[in-house]
Amino acid sequence: MILKIFKIGGTILDEEENLNSFLKEFASISGPKILVHGGGKLATSMGKKMGIDEKYIDGRRITDSETLELVTMVYGGLINKNLVARLENLNCPAVGLCGADGSSIRAHKRPVGKVDFGWVGDLEPENCNSQLILTCLQEGFTPVFSPLSYDPQSGLLNTNADTITSVLGACLSKDYETEIFFCFDRIGVLDKNGELIPNLNESDIHQLIEDGTIRDGMLPKINNALNALKSGAKCVYVLGSDFYKYPVSESGTFYGTKLIL
């Protein structure tokens, strides 16, 4: 059975019209599915209201105690439970989870090296417990995941939503044929001329990283997507958040970049 996992981030979350349109489309998909969401601008604006500034060391974002509280509130509460309410209203029975629920996304606090990233989780796919997720899916509930992982030693930890998506795909590939859709603010991976690359395999990816075509924010996204594919996902896409508005190709692939092994 096919399980579809969608990851959405700031581009959709911050724009009401896009979000509304995406959620309608998502709710209408039949069969088991999961939604993973990032944070968007809401954490930043709520942080400002609370006098919590974003903190960086050497350009890397740091999660100190008050930032962890902030993301637990905004990701785990405000965004997550509102998405659940909206899906329920679209006749899509949903359940809002984070990594602590049923120990579903286990992690350890990132070790302090040159940089102390603070309360950030590095995931442990081998310790993730998919029982709660499987139970919900089997009963027809759609899990909605906030990007928080769980470490028995440290408690909740801030974690990149793409990485959570990738690890969910890996863990659930034992029970489902997983298709993963990393939705973001471009139509997919673009070549040097700005044209969409419809298919990418691992060696293509290494070459595009080497020649600088894949860089910056795209780099971790593609690495997460590739990891998901190598960990057992049947099919992984990197595509625009409105990909469903475009026709599906003759070979049945969606409009975007499809990763192939």
Add this chain to the structure above:
Amino acid sequence: MILKIFKIGGTILDEEENLNSFLKEFASISGPKILVHGGGKLATSMGKKMGIDEKYIDGRRITDSETLELVTMVYGGLINKNLVARLENLNCPAVGLCGADGSSIRAHKRPVGKVDFGWVGDLEPENCNSQLILTCLQEGFTPVFSPLSYDPQSGLLNTNADTITSVLGACLSKDYETEIFFCFDRIGVLDKNGELIPNLNESDIHQLIEDGTIRDGMLPKINNALNALKSGAKCVYVLGSDFYKYPVSESGTFYGTKLIL
């Protein structure tokens, strides 16, 4: 099969030692159980950080839009997901829910009368959907509920945690023999001399309300407790949050006030 439902509020949530001790006890209870939590001082202190003042009209608390955002963050995210993480760490598999999850606690926005209470939910027990809760319980997961209900028209709504507990008890009494424990900052209902009243029936309650023994904050609590009992709960207690430290009576009742029909 017996289902135990515990409600905890500010007294426990705000004091780390009490909370720790309670959670250990709660985690060790075998069989199906549910934890419902209130807000405590955290919502107030987070609100202050964000410049959101508590609002009252005629002494009644009002939930305006920014207060709803605040409680969704603090109740639905910060408190709820941290309780789940702590229970997981105590080997109690848990799942953090609010009324929107699986439409489990349905409500309508309170109609505007003399006072406009804002985004406050009046519960609709007949529309609550217990499927998600039952699924979680059957698979050994302990639901942890934040005091937010769900209205398809209005979305998330702020709701009294005692009322949510009472309605959960009523809905789940179809599938379980429910025992409800309203834990608060006294050892139970006290008589005029400050002595614990171990048993109370409905006519006792009416008399104690009439003569002013039950008043103020105790009034809605007792009414919720009584409603739960009249709606099918097998057994309802109003007791201290550390009731488990005291011996159980010869007849098997806990140290506190037991409501009887």
